[in-house]
Amino acid sequence: MLEEPEVDLPTLGRRVRHARQQAGLTLADLAARVERAPSLLSQIENGRREPRLALLSHVARELGVTVADLMRPEAPSRRAALELALDQAQARPQYAALGLPRVRAGAKVPDEALEALVGLHEELQRRAEIRAATPEEARRANAALRHKMRARHNYFAHIESLASAISAAVEHTAGPLTERGVAAVTAHLGFTLHRVTDLPRSTRSISDLRNRRIYLPVEVRGGHDPRLIVLQTLGHFALEHSDPTGYADFLRQRVEANYFAAALLMPERPAVEFLVAAKAERSLAIDDLRDTFAVSYETAAHRFTNLATEHLELPVHFMRVGEDGVIYKAYENDRVTFPTDVTGAIEGQIVCRYWASRQVFHNPDRYATHYQYTDMGRGTYWCTTHVERTADGDFAIDVGVPFEHVRWFQGRETTLRARSSCPDPACCRRPPAELADRWSTHAWPSARAHSHLLAAIPPGTFPGVDDTEVYEFLDRHSVTEAQVR
Incomplete structure (x- = not known):
């Protein structure tokens, strides 16, 4: 037994309205002829209700068309097609996530405005599909940033200057930056550090900008240097970063924050003095640089x-x-x-x-x-x-x-x-x-897929971070801090 094709209610409604207007009838006129309430026909024309076949047949007869005409899958006019496309675009989750109001495609909206709105939505959808289909955006952004870094010899003079000023302010002039030194940098930038056991797994730290607190895990995951995590977080504020506008901006900010952290752990002046002396002695070694600054x-x-x-x-x-x-x-x-x-x-x-x-x-x-x-x-x-x-x-x-x-x-x-x-x-x-002669026709390896190479870039202002978890965490800890006070 063949299944009946699914009815596209918005298109059906547009075709009923188009046929009614072509017949010169108002909604009340048609309602009287088919002996139904105008509100019911309005729901049908707006795609909110599926009519019974008997009612659809009656409507078709009164409008001088066939049921097949009303159920055709294409819109009855270019204007109707634009109205449908706009409704469908505004119903997508991507548009809802923007928090913008929906535009009602009423009769007073010009065709040109509908064309522009639908065109914009189609382009946004095309870009979203490209971004979701492959990590191409991330690769291109990474390659572009690397070219910029090469052009400047991977040296950021403005970050060096800022880090040097902060190092001088906390009196870190040489040698390793201690935990006490990290605390001094944190205080200098107007923050306090708090160790917690319930930091969301999608984050390495969370900053409460209202109360100037930085929350860190009790145990650092993945073997990262805890000093580095604190300094990277502080780097965003010291460099006055705002919410990233896209993945390329997110990547740039991350590179700059990492640079800032390294410039505090190994300040430019003592690091350069050490390297210049090592070069003069023809004994440059990354191992020695590591040991000198304990990184x-x-x-x-x-x-x-x-x-x-x-x-x-x-x-x-x-x-x-x-x-x-x-x-x-x-x-x-x-x-x-x-x-x-x-x-x-x-x-x-x-x-x-x-x-x-x-x-x-x-x-x-x-x-x-x-x-x-x-x-x-x-x-x-x-x-x-x-x-x-x-x-x-x-x-x-x-x-x-x-x-x-x-x-x-x-x-x-x-x-x-x-x-x-x-x-x-x-x-x-x-x-x-x-080897190939011996095994090429007798081998079938099961490959371990590198899923990170296939995955889409996670959505959100900060890719991969669950905003709800972050806000719930801050809510929870703001209550705890208030109780302590």
């Missing part, structure tokens, strides 16, 4: 890229690579050939298996610092690589320079050397012929 290897490597080109005249590249070879972060101004996709994005790509960031995982002691020369198509590069263990697995932190600059670094005497011709598939992506 993680990754934080030290990041900070080195901020200062190396601007103050030491060294072109550099940086990578954070997973054990599977996936690039999570990357930066270069030394013309090293990173793998990229068609948008120019590096993140998510697989690095050559012969590069130091992959070879380090094969060392008998993978946590010892690894030094390596790699011959590439456009020259030879030297890298210093260190593996850091995190809650999400092991990651290789890699800093490299062109061969002509290796004389300034510790580890330059290494004899480890590799050759890479990537992106040529014959380099490392195509299996050796003997």
Whole structure:
């Protein structure tokens, strides 16, 4: 038994109204002819009620059309089609989330205005579908930001100046920034710190701007330096960030806040003095920078890229690579050939298996610092690589320079050397012929999908954060604080 097609009530209603107006009848006239209340016919014409077949047949006879005419799926006119499209667009969750009033497509609204409104909604929907279908927006934003960072040597003078002023104000002139120093920075910027056990999982910290409180978890998740989390949060306020206008703006703010935090943990003047002295002695080492300021290897490597080109005249590249070879972060101004996709994005790509960031995982002691020369198509590069263990697995932190600059670094005497011709598939992506002959028709691996590469960018002003959870948290703690007082 075939199912009857589902009736599109809004279109049916528009066709009934169109036929009634073409017949020169008012709603009251038609209601009298079919012996029904005008309110019932009004609900039908507005798509809010489905008529019985007997009533629809009676209406069709009085209007001089067939039931099939009234039930056709297309709108009866261009004007009706625009009215339907506007109603449908304003019923979507995306429009409701904007909190804007609905526009009623009455007779007084000109056709041109309807065309413009529907066109705007269609473009908004197209952009939303592109954004939801792939993480392309994130990749393009990341690539664009990396180009800007390269143009300025990954050095932000205005953030350095601000961080230096704050460091001077709290009298942090050299060495590691202690927990007491972090508290001093927090107080200097007018905030207090509060450790809690119920911070929402989608957040690393929550700031109550009304009461100038920053809430942090009792135990930092993922092995992050608690000082870094506090300083990154404070960076948004010190840099006067406002709600991000889109993903690109969100990403820019995040990079600036991270830079601010590193500039406080390793202030420019003492860090540059240390690096200049190390270069003069030809003993530059990320390990030493890490130990001098008591930060993680990754934080030290990041900070080195901020200062190396601007103050030491060294072109550099940086990578954070997973054990599977996936690039999570990357930066270069030394013309090293990173793998990229068609948008120019590096993140998510697989690095050559012969590069130091992959070879380090094969060392008998993978946590010892690894030094390596790699011959590439456009020259030879030297890298210093260190593996850091995190809650999400092991990651290789890699800093490299062109061969002509290796004389300034510790580890330059290494004899480890590799050759890479990537992106040529014959380099490392195509299996050796003997292996392929033996196994190509007898292997069926079940791939582990990298879901983060397929997922849409989470919605919201701050992507991935559940606003309701945040507001409930602040409500809960504002009551608690009031009770304490």
